[in-house]
Amino acid sequence: MGLAKTEMFTDKQNEIALFAKVFGHPARVSILQHLFKIDSCVCGDLVNEIGLAQPTISQHLKELKHLGLIKGNVEGTSVCYCINKENWSSMKAIMIDFLDQDVSNKECC
Amino acid sequence: MGLAKTEMFTDKQNEIALFAKVFGHPARVSILQHLFKIDSCVCGDLVNEIGLAQPTISQHLKELKHLGLIKGNVEGTSVCYCINKENWSSMKAIMIDFLDQDVSNKECC
DNA sequence: TTAGTTCATTGCAATATTACAATTAATAAT
DNA sequence: ATTATTAATTGTAATATTGCAATGAACTAA
Numbered sequence: 001m002g003l004a005k006t007e008m009f010t011d012k013q014n015e016i017a018l019f020a021k022v023f024g025h026p027a028r029v030s031i032l033q034h035l036f037k038i039d040s041c042v043c044g045d046l047v048n049e050i051g052l053a054q055p056t057i058s059q060h061l062k063e064l065k066h067l068g069l070i071k072g073n074v075e076g077t078s079v080c081y082c083i084n085k086e087n088w089s090s091m092k093a094i095m096i097d098f099l100d101q102d103v104s105n106k107e108c109c
Numbered sequence: 110m111g112l113a114k115t116e117m118f119t120d121k122q123n124e125i126a127l128f129a130k131v132f133g134h135p136a137r138v139s140i141l142q143h144l145f146k147i148d149s150c151v152c153g154d155l156v157n158e159i160g161l162a163q164p165t166i167s168q169h170l171k172e173l174k175h176l177g178l179i180k181g182n183v184e185g186t187s188v189c190y191c192i193n194k195e196n197w198s199s200m201k202a203i204m205i206d207f208l209d210q211d212v213s214n215k216e217c218c
Numbered sequence: 219t220t221a222g223t224t225c226a227t228t229g230c231a232a233t234a235t236t237a238c239a240a241t242t243a244a245t246a247a248t
Numbered sequence: 249a250t251t252a253t254t255a256a257t258t259g260t261a262a263t264a265t266t267g268c269a270a271t272g273a274a275c276t277a278a
Binding site for chain 3: 110112113114153156163164166167168170171183185186187188
C-alpha cells in the first residue's frame with residue numbers, strides 16, 4: 001500500500017515520524033549540516049556542495065521548507081536559505097523527548 | 110529512482126539517515142514507546158496494542174531489530190521483545206549530536 | 219499424533235520516494 | 249530587447265515502502 005495508517009496513532013507519534021522521515025535521507029542531513037556550518041546563509045551553492053542535480057536539491061529543500069525547518073528568501077536571482085531556528089528548537093525538543101526515554105528498566109532477553 | 114545515492118555522503122550522514130528512517134513511521138515510534146513504557150518485556154501483544162495486522166507488526170519489528178534497536182528472544186511459542194539499551198544509547202548520542210547543532214548564528218533571511 | 223497458538227515469511231497490490239532531463243519563471247546585465 | 253543566471257516546476261522512470269491475506273515453521277497441550 002505504501003500508505004501509513006496515521007489515524008491509528010497519536011498526533012505526537014505522527015509528528016515524531018514526520019520529523020524523522022525528513023532526516024531519513026542523507027542529502028537532507030547534509031543540507032542541514034551545511035546550513036549550520038556556514039556563518040552566513042548559503043545562496044544556492046548547495047548543488048555544487050552536495051553533488052546531486054539541481055532539481056533534486058530543490059526538491060529536498062522544498063521538503064525541509066515545508067516542515068518549517070529552513071527558510072528561503074529570494075535575493076535577486078538566487079535564493080538564500082538558512083535554518084529556521086525557532087522551529088528547529090521546538091523540533092529538537094520533541095525528538096530529544098522521544099530519544100531520551102528511560103533506559104534504566106531491566107532488559108528481558 | 111527511489112534509490113538514495115549514499116556513496117556521495119559521509120558514513121555519519123548515512124548513519125543518521127538510517128536511524129531517522131526507522132523512526133519515520135508512527136507504528137515504529139509507537140512500538141518503541143510501548144517497549145519503553147512497560148517495565149518488563151512485551152511478549153507479542155503488540156498486535157493488539159497497536160492495531161495493525163500481525164504480519165505488518167512483524168515487519169516493523171524486523172526493521173527495528175535489524176538496526177539493533179530491539180532484541181527479540183523466543184520464549185516458548187511467543188517472542189519476547191525489548192529495547193537493546195546499549196545500542197539505543199549510542200544511537201541517541203549520534204542523533205542528539207546531529208539535532209543539537211549551534212543555533213546561535215544569525216539568520217539571514 | 220492431532221490440534222492449537224504464536225510469530226515469521228512470502229507474494230502481491232497500492233502508494234511513496236528519489237533522481238534527473240527538460241522546461242519555465244524571475245530577475246539581472248548588457 | 250536580448251541574453252545570461254538562478255532556481256522552481258513538470259514529467260517520467262526506477263526503486264522503496266506499507267499493509268495484509270495466505271502460508272509456513274516452531275513449539276505446546278491434549
